[in-house]
Amino acid sequence: xxxxxxxxxxxxxxxxxxxxxxxxxxxxxxxxxxxxxxxxxxxxxxxxxxxxxxxxxxxxxxxxxxxxxxxxxxxxxxxxxxxxxxxxxxxxxxxxxxxxxxxxxxxxxxxxxxxxxxxxxxxxxxxxxxxxxxxxxxxxxxxxxxxxxxxxxxxxxxxxxxxxxxxxxxxxxxxxxxxxxxxxxxxxxxxxxxxxxxxxxxxxxxxxxxxxxxxxxxxxxxxxxxxxxxxxxxxxxxxxxxxxxxxxxxxxxxxxxxxxxxxxxxxxxxxxxxxxxxxxxxxxxxxxxxxxxxxxxxxxxxxxxxxxxxxxxxxxxxxxxxxxxxxxx
Amino acid sequence: xxxxxxxxxxxxxxxxxxxxxxxxxxxxxxxxxxxxxxxxxxxxxxxxxxxxxxxxxxxxxxxxxxxxxxxxxxxxxxxxxxxxxxxxxxxxxxxxxxxxxxxxxxxxxxxxxxxxxxxxxxxxxxxxxxxxxxxxxxxxxxxxxxxxxxxxxxxxxxxxxxxxxxxxxxxxxxxxxxxxxxxxxxxxxxxxxxxxxxxxxxxxxxxxxxxxxxxxxxxxxxxxxxxxxxxxxxxxxxxxxxxxxxxxxxxxxxxxxxxxxxxxxxxxxxxxxxxxxxxxxxxxxxxxxxxxxxxxxxxxxxxxxxxxxxxxxxxxxxxxxxxx
Numbered sequence: 001x002x003x004x005x006x007x008x009x010x011x012x013x014x015x016x017x018x019x020x021x022x023x024x025x026x027x028x029x030x031x032x033x034x035x036x037x038x039x040x041x042x043x044x045x046x047x048x049x050x051x052x053x054x055x056x057x058x059x060x061x062x063x064x065x066x067x068x069x070x071x072x073x074x075x076x077x078x079x080x081x082x083x084x085x086x087x088x089x090x091x092x093x094x095x096x097x098x099x100x101x102x103x104x105x106x107x108x109x110x111x112x113x114x115x116x117x118x119x120x121x122x123x124x125x126x127x128x129x130x131x132x133x134x135x136x137x138x139x140x141x142x143x144x145x146x147x148x149x150x151x152x153x154x155x156x157x158x159x160x161x162x163x164x165x166x167x168x169x170x171x172x173x174x175x176x177x178x179x180x181x182x183x184x185x186x187x188x189x190x191x192x193x194x195x196x197x198x199x200x201x202x203x204x205x206x207x208x209x210x211x212x213x214x215x216x217x218x219x220x221x222x223x224x225x226x227x228x229x230x231x232x233x234x235x236x237x238x239x240x241x242x243x244x245x246x247x248x249x250x251x252x253x254x255x256x257x258x259x260x261x262x263x264x265x266x267x268x269x270x271x272x273x274x275x276x277x278x279x280x281x282x283x284x285x286x287x288x289x290x291x292x293x294x295x296x297x298x299x300x301x302x303x304x305x306x307x308x309x310x311x312x313x314x315x316x317x318x319x320x321x322x323x324x325x326x327x328x329x
Numbered sequence: 330x331x332x333x334x335x336x337x338x339x340x341x342x343x344x345x346x347x348x349x350x351x352x353x354x355x356x357x358x359x360x361x362x363x364x365x366x367x368x369x370x371x372x373x374x375x376x377x378x379x380x381x382x383x384x385x386x387x388x389x390x391x392x393x394x395x396x397x398x399x400x401x402x403x404x405x406x407x408x409x410x411x412x413x414x415x416x417x418x419x420x421x422x423x424x425x426x427x428x429x430x431x432x433x434x435x436x437x438x439x440x441x442x443x444x445x446x447x448x449x450x451x452x453x454x455x456x457x458x459x460x461x462x463x464x465x466x467x468x469x470x471x472x473x474x475x476x477x478x479x480x481x482x483x484x485x486x487x488x489x490x491x492x493x494x495x496x497x498x499x500x501x502x503x504x505x506x507x508x509x510x511x512x513x514x515x516x517x518x519x520x521x522x523x524x525x526x527x528x529x530x531x532x533x534x535x536x537x538x539x540x541x542x543x544x545x546x547x548x549x550x551x552x553x554x555x556x557x558x559x560x561x562x563x564x565x566x567x568x569x570x571x572x573x574x575x576x577x578x579x580x581x582x583x584x585x586x587x588x589x590x591x592x593x594x595x596x597x598x599x600x601x602x603x604x605x606x607x608x609x610x611x612x613x614x615x616x617x618x619x620x621x622x623x624x625x626x627x628x629x630x631x632x633x634x635x636x637x638x639x640x641x642x643x644x645x646x647x648x649x650x651x652x653x
Contacts, residue, residue: 206384206409249513252561253554284597284610293586293614297621300583304576304628307564311572311632314565315639317510321423322416327390327407328424329397 026050026057026128027107030115031097031176033064037116037219040072043083046113049121053128058082061115062101065091094176095195102185110185114176116220118142123214127179136184136207139170139199140177140214146221161238162200170199170211177214193233197241204245206324249313249322255306259299266295343402344374344428345448348421350414351393351435352383356542358392361437362403368441374448378403380435381421384411414497415516422506430501438466439498440536447500447533456505456528459491459520460498460535467539475552482556486563487521491532494520498535517555518562525566572636576629580622587622590615 028050032039043059050057063069065088069077077083086100102110109131111124119140130138145152155174163169173196184207194201203209247254269292277283347365351358362378369376380403382390393405406420418432429448433439443460450458467473476495483494494517509522520530568575594611 203410206412208409250558253557256557284593287610289610290613290617293617297583297617297624300579300621301624304579304625307561308572308628308632308635310561310565311569312635312639313512314569315636317512320512321419322512323412323420324409325406325420325424326409327405329394329405 024055024109025107026055026109026111027101027105028057028059028111028113029098029101029105030059030061030113031064031094031101032061032067032115033094033097035114035116036067039070039115040076042113042115042117043073043076045117046121046124049124053125055128056082058084058105058107060084060086060101060105062097063087064093064097065089093193095190095193098195099190102182108182109179110182111179112176117217118175118220119177119214120217123177123212124179126212126214127177130210130212131179131181134208135210137178137180137199137202137209138212139172139209140175141170141172141211142175142216142220143171143213144216146216146218148223151224158234158238162197162241170209172211173197173199175214192240193237194241196234196237200241200245206326208326251309251313252303252306255302255309259302259306261299262295262302263299266292266297266299270296341375342426342428343377345369345372345376346421346425346427346430347376347378347441347444348381348418348425348430348432349378349435350381350383350417350421350432351385351389352411352414352417353385353387353389354435354542355385355387355389355392357435357437358389358396360541361435361441362396362400364437365441365444366400366402368444372445372448374429376402377426379406379421379425380404381406381417382408383413383417384408413514415511415514418497418516419511422501425503425506428503430503430506432497432499432501434497437541438538439496440538443498443535444500447498447535450531450533451500451502453531454529455531456502457520457523457530458500459493459530459532460496461491461493461532462496462537463534465537479552479555479559483518483521483559486559487518487524489520489524489530491520491530493532494518496535496537514554514558515562518559521559521562522566569636572632573626573629576625576632580625580629583618583622583625587615587618590618 028046030039030042039061047057059082061069061073061084063086067087069085069087073083073085077085084104086104088097088100098112101112109128111127119142123140127138127140145155147155155172159169159171159173162173176195178198180202184202187205187207188198188201189205190198190201199209199211243254269288273283273286273289273292283289347369349361349365354361358380362380365378378400380393380396382393382405390405390407393403393407397403397405404424406424408417408420412420421432422430429451431444431447433441433444439460447458447460465473465476476493480492480494484490484492497516499519505523505526505528508526508528509519511519511522515522523530564575590611594615597611
């Protein structure tokens with residue numbers, strides 16, 4: 001994908017040319033990562049629902065490194081021209097898979113679908129309707145949730161934290177079922193592990209994001225228990241998102257704050273020692289002096305880093321716009 | 330700058346663009362437009378009014394649509410979300426077509442009747458004319474005093490003799506706007522930024538009114554942030570073409586401190602030989618200071634690399650002004 005993944009760039013061009021004969025193409029992008037069910041069964045389960053809408057649709061399966069399409073799926077893809085299979089040579093993760101799927105698909109509307117049934121097939125139509133109704137993106141909110149109370153608690157905690165730091169509260173960002181127009185999909189800054197925050201990112205980018213209640217698939221229910229490493233990674237993701245959301249334009253606000261705290265404490269310690277020295281007490285044997293200097297050094301380093309960040313932001317300023325025009329008259 | 334969705338055959342560009350950012354100013358839209366139209370009645374320039382709705386949560390946009398329907402000179406921009414005054418102004422500037430652009434607050438505190446005078450001043454050969462709220466109608470302690478202090482500091486630091494940096498009522502020559510790019514909360518530093526690209530700047534007193542409708546979006550906590558931003562901006566504009574010099578300058582004090590501790594250490598070694606082991610604190614401190622100086626030097630190199638990369642990609646040409 002082209003390097004449009006920079007936070008907050010204006011849209012280059014509006015929609016691609018519409019399909020002839022008024023027939024719209026919907027691209028279903030399925031990133032095959034981490035967890036995968038029988039994809040042929042998945043295809044068979046979801047296609048009838050899409051077919052009833054009278055739109056053309058294509059399926060783009062993106063296999064992450066280590067995942068292979070099953071022989072049945074390969075056969076099916078030879079039979080049906082609108083099934084495309086892509087495979088990464090290495091493990092690149094879900095965000096990269098989504099990007100590739102978006103890039104290689106041709107549909108005007110993009111529907112992302114996990115490689116296992118998360119929602120019931122009839123839930124797709126309301127999502128597409130929401131996009132037709134003017135939303136830039138429609139995200140599924142699995143409700144009612146059939147999961148165990150443990151998973152629901154985790155999910156709630158995750159969304160509470162995120163809601164506190166971004167301006168909108170979503171209820172089910174872990175759900176991979178989303179519909180969006182192509183222009184939105186291509187403008188999303190997708191990199192790293194940012195797929196977890198797609199609704200919040202789209203929101204920050206100035207797009208209209210709508211949450212649609214969609215019944216959860218019974219096979220998606222149950223209790224999932226993760227290891228501590230997973231929770232730790234989630235926390236890091238949240239921290240990254242928080243930093244990007246708050247300080248991409250003003251890195252020094254963040255680094256400066258932390259750096260000043262270090263600098264302040266270091267300064268106080270050093271000053272106290274200086275006063276002691278002036279009173280005649282020797283300080284050559286005071287390890288506290290090292291602490292004071294260390295803190296000052298850390299503070300200076302952090303502020304210096306923030307400044308470099310500011311210089312980079314400043315240099316980028318002529319190319320970026322912090323706003324996105326939603327409507328013009 | 331190319332603007333997405335520009336119609337194929339646009340009507341002739343107006344001479345003057347008036348840009349007003351609006352955030353939750355529903356009641357102010359109609360009177361604002363009426364005022365501007367009245368103020369520009371006698372002027373023979375053609376003009377457009379660009380109303381930028383900065384993600385308002387009230388029905389500001391509906392008001393803008395209504396106003397635009399009634400008068401073809403009124404254009405509206407609705408932003409995807411609330412991005413703040415600087416970015417909203419930038420949106421208006423990017424879409425403005427006039428050779429002269431005037432910005433003013435959407436809250437009726439600026440008086441559009443001052444616009445003709447501002448433009449007349451601009452025509453005397455300036456690139457930027459700033460309004461100066463001589464009799465400011467705001468709360469003394471919360472708004473005027475902090476503003477006075479901030480403006481004094483801004484003047485001192487930037488060396489641009491503008492009394493009132495915070496006044497939104499300003500007139501710009503288009504060529505200036507294409508040379509400065511604002512981001513974050515930099516609209517207050519427009520004079521300073523303009524001066525840094527060599528613009529000719531003037532100032533003139535303008536009227537100021539107390540707020541009639543709606544609420545002010547400013548508080549006193551802003552002053553601290555403004556000052557921090559200013560210091561940052563000052564550093565960046567001073568050293569943006571040679572960041573390494575800046576960082577080397579910054580590494581001199583740590584280097585000096587390292588030297589001081591080294592001397593102290595040598596003194597301790599020679600004078601108090603019996604307590605050699607305790608004198609380890611001094612070389613430690615000296616090493617830390619030295620490391621800091623080195624680190625700053627390295628950071629300067631990184632900044633230099635960033636600058637080179639950016640300039641190579643942007644094909645940056647030095648600013649040159651058309652004179653006359």
